[in-house]
Amino acid sequence: MPVPDSEPGSIPGLLEAGLDALEARARRPSGAAATLRRSVLPPLLAVALVAALWQAAYVARLEPDWVLPGPAEVWQSLLGALRQGDVWPSIGQSVSRGLLGFVASVLIGTPLGLLVGTLRPLRVAVGPVLAGLQNLPSVAWVPPAVMFFGVTPAALYSVVLLGAIPSIALGLVSGLDQVPPLFLLVGRNLGARRLASVRHVLLPAALAGYVGGLRQGWAFAWRSLMAAEIIAVSPSLGHGLGRLLKQAQDAGDMGLAFCTIILILCVGILVNLLVFAPLERRVLRSRGLAGQDT
Amino acid sequence: MTIAPSTAPAVPTAESAPEPAVRLSSVTKTYAGPGTDRPPVLENIDLTVPPGGFTCVIGASGCGKSTLLTLIAGLDEPTFGRIDVAGGHAALMFQDAALFPWLTAGRNVELALRLRGVRRAERRAEAERLLALVRLDGARDQPVHQLSGGMRQRVALARALAQQSKVLLMDEPFAALDAITRDVLHDELIRVWQETGCAVVFVTHNVREAVRLGRQVVLLSSRPGRIAGRWEVEIPQPRRIEDAGVAELAGRITEHLREEISRHART
Known part of the structure; x- marks a missing residue:
C-alpha cells in the first residue's frame, strides 16, 4: 500500500513526533526493594504492633492464662500442631471445600449476574433479592441446610453457595453498570451484535467490577464454610478447620482456638494475596487505572 | 472495496453520475x-x-x-x-476516541477487522497497514492509556477505516x-x-x-x-x-x- 514516506525532515512528521513524545505518558519503573518497603513492611509492622499489645495484656494478667494465653504460647501450640501433622489434613479439607464451593459459585453466579445486569425486568425482580441475600449472614442458612440435607457435605456446600453467589453476581452487575454507554455504541457501530457485543465489549469492560465481586465472593465462601463447619459437626464430615475450632472449645483449649483462628486467617489472606490481588492488579493496570506504585 | 487509494479522481464525472455516498x-x-x-x-x-x-x-x-x-x-x-x-x-468517530482500554492500540484496530469477519492471519498485517496510514507504526503494542489525546484519535481513525465503509x-x-x-x-x-x-x-x-x-x-x-x-x-x-x-x-x-x-x- 503506498503509504507516503514520513519525510524525516518535514515539519508535519517532526511536529507529530514531538507532540506524541511530550504528551504520551511515561512508565515509571519501580524496584523490588521499593515494593518491599512500600507494601510488605507496613502490614508486618501492623502485625508486630498487635502482637506487642497482646503480649502487654498477657503480661499485665488482665485475664487468667487459660482465658488469654500469651502470643508465645499460641505460637508454640501452632508450631506443635503443624509439626504433629494432624492440622494439615484439616487445612487441606477446608481449603478444598472452600475452593470447590467457590468455583461452583462462580459458575452459577456469573451467568446469573450477566442476566440480571443486562435484562431489565429480571433486574427489577431479582436485583433487590440478591442485595438482600448478600446482607443475610450466611450462618443463618446452616440450620435449614442441615434440616434439608442432614449433616452432610451437601449442607456445607449449600451454605457456601448461598453465601458466595450473591456477591459474585452483584459484583458483575455493578461492573456492567459502569460500562460507558459510548463503548456499547462504538461496539454496535463496529458490527458487534448481541453475543459478540457481550464477548468483545460488555464483559471486558465490566471485568474490573467482576474481579472485585470474585474477591468478595471468595471471602463470603470461606466465611460461610467456617460457620457451617463449626455448627454442623459429624464424623462423616471429617475434620475441617471449623471442626478443629469446635474441638478446641469443647476441650477448653484456648491456645488451640487461637491457633486455629490464625490458620483460618492465613488461608484467607494467602488466597487473596496469591490469587485475587495479582488478578485485580493486572486488570486495573492493563486499563491504566491502578496507580504506578501499587 | 478496499481502503487502497483510489486511482480514479474522487470527483464524480458528469457522464457516469455515480450513486451518492x-x-x-x-x-x-x-x-x-x-x-x-x-x-x-x-x-x-x-x-x-x-x-x-x-x-x-x-x-x-x-x-x-x-x-x-x-x-x-x-x-x-x-x-x-x-x-x-x-x-x-458508515463508520462513526466521536469526540472521545472511545478506544477499548483493555486492548492495545493494534488490538483495537484488529477487533474492528475481526468483527467484520477478516481472517486472523490477515488481521495483523492489515492493522499494521492502517496504523502506518495514520502514522502510528510504532504504537501497535502500546496500551491506549499511554497514548496522547491526538494519538488516540488517530488510532480511532485507523479503527474506523478498518470497517472499510x-x-x-x-x-x-x-x-x-x-x-x-x-x-x-x-x-x-x-x-x-x-x-x-x-x-x-x-x-x-x-x-x-x-x-x-x-x-x-x-x-x-x-x-x-x-x-x-x-x-x-x-x-x-x-x-x-x-x-x-x-x-x-x-x-x-x-x-x-x-x-x-x-x-x-x-x-
Missing part, C-alpha cells in the same frame, strides 16, 4: 409523541454527499448535528424520510484537542481522506475548522434543525486554517450562524 431525503426526526408541541430535532433535511466528498455540518449546540450522524450511522431511525448510505454502512462520520472528533494537535490532525485527516477516497461527514461547531476541511459546508438551524445554508468551498487543498480565503468564507458563514442563534433570543 450519503443521501438524506426529507429526513425528520422527532422525539415527541403525537399531539405534543415539541419541535422536531431535525426537520425536512435533504442532503447529498457525493462519493469521496467531504461535507462539514455546523450549527449551534443542540441543533441536532449529532442526531444527524446517529441517523446516518443507523444507530437510530428517522421519524420520516429516507436515508441511503453507500455500502449500507465508504462513508466516515465524525462527530467533533478534534474538539477536545489543543490547537496545535488539532492542526496536525486536520492535515492528517485530509491526507487520509485523499488516499482512501471515502466520503466524510464531519460535524463541528467550529466554523473555521469546517471551512479548512470541507468541500461543502452545511449550516443547521436549531429547534427545529433545518438546513439554513450551504456553501461550496472552492479553495484547493492543502489549505491552512489561517489562510485568508478560509478566514473570509468562515467570516461570512459565522454571520449566518450568529443570525440563526439570535433568532432564538427574539422568540
Whole structure:
C-alpha cells in the first residue's frame, strides 16, 4: 500500500513526533526493594504492633492464662500442631471445600449476574433479592441446610453457595453498570451484535467490577464454610478447620482456638494475596487505572 | 472495496453520475409523541454527499448535528424520510476516541477487522497497514492509556477505516484537542481522506475548522434543525486554517450562524 514516506525532515512528521513524545505518558519503573518497603513492611509492622499489645495484656494478667494465653504460647501450640501433622489434613479439607464451593459459585453466579445486569425486568425482580441475600449472614442458612440435607457435605456446600453467589453476581452487575454507554455504541457501530457485543465489549469492560465481586465472593465462601463447619459437626464430615475450632472449645483449649483462628486467617489472606490481588492488579493496570506504585 | 487509494479522481464525472455516498431525503426526526408541541430535532433535511466528498455540518449546540450522524450511522431511525448510505454502512468517530482500554492500540484496530469477519492471519498485517496510514507504526503494542489525546484519535481513525465503509462520520472528533494537535490532525485527516477516497461527514461547531476541511459546508438551524445554508468551498487543498480565503468564507458563514442563534433570543 503506498503509504507516503514520513519525510524525516518535514515539519508535519517532526511536529507529530514531538507532540506524541511530550504528551504520551511515561512508565515509571519501580524496584523490588521499593515494593518491599512500600507494601510488605507496613502490614508486618501492623502485625508486630498487635502482637506487642497482646503480649502487654498477657503480661499485665488482665485475664487468667487459660482465658488469654500469651502470643508465645499460641505460637508454640501452632508450631506443635503443624509439626504433629494432624492440622494439615484439616487445612487441606477446608481449603478444598472452600475452593470447590467457590468455583461452583462462580459458575452459577456469573451467568446469573450477566442476566440480571443486562435484562431489565429480571433486574427489577431479582436485583433487590440478591442485595438482600448478600446482607443475610450466611450462618443463618446452616440450620435449614442441615434440616434439608442432614449433616452432610451437601449442607456445607449449600451454605457456601448461598453465601458466595450473591456477591459474585452483584459484583458483575455493578461492573456492567459502569460500562460507558459510548463503548456499547462504538461496539454496535463496529458490527458487534448481541453475543459478540457481550464477548468483545460488555464483559471486558465490566471485568474490573467482576474481579472485585470474585474477591468478595471468595471471602463470603470461606466465611460461610467456617460457620457451617463449626455448627454442623459429624464424623462423616471429617475434620475441617471449623471442626478443629469446635474441638478446641469443647476441650477448653484456648491456645488451640487461637491457633486455629490464625490458620483460618492465613488461608484467607494467602488466597487473596496469591490469587485475587495479582488478578485485580493486572486488570486495573492493563486499563491504566491502578496507580504506578501499587 | 478496499481502503487502497483510489486511482480514479474522487470527483464524480458528469457522464457516469455515480450513486451518492450519503443521501438524506426529507429526513425528520422527532422525539415527541403525537399531539405534543415539541419541535422536531431535525426537520425536512435533504442532503447529498457525493462519493469521496467531504461535507462539514455546523450549527449551534443542540441543533441536532449529532442526531444527524446517529441517523446516518443507523444507530437510530428517522421519524420520516429516507436515508441511503453507500455500502449500507458508515463508520462513526466521536469526540472521545472511545478506544477499548483493555486492548492495545493494534488490538483495537484488529477487533474492528475481526468483527467484520477478516481472517486472523490477515488481521495483523492489515492493522499494521492502517496504523502506518495514520502514522502510528510504532504504537501497535502500546496500551491506549499511554497514548496522547491526538494519538488516540488517530488510532480511532485507523479503527474506523478498518470497517472499510465508504462513508466516515465524525462527530467533533478534534474538539477536545489543543490547537496545535488539532492542526496536525486536520492535515492528517485530509491526507487520509485523499488516499482512501471515502466520503466524510464531519460535524463541528467550529466554523473555521469546517471551512479548512470541507468541500461543502452545511449550516443547521436549531429547534427545529433545518438546513439554513450551504456553501461550496472552492479553495484547493492543502489549505491552512489561517489562510485568508478560509478566514473570509468562515467570516461570512459565522454571520449566518450568529443570525440563526439570535433568532432564538427574539422568540
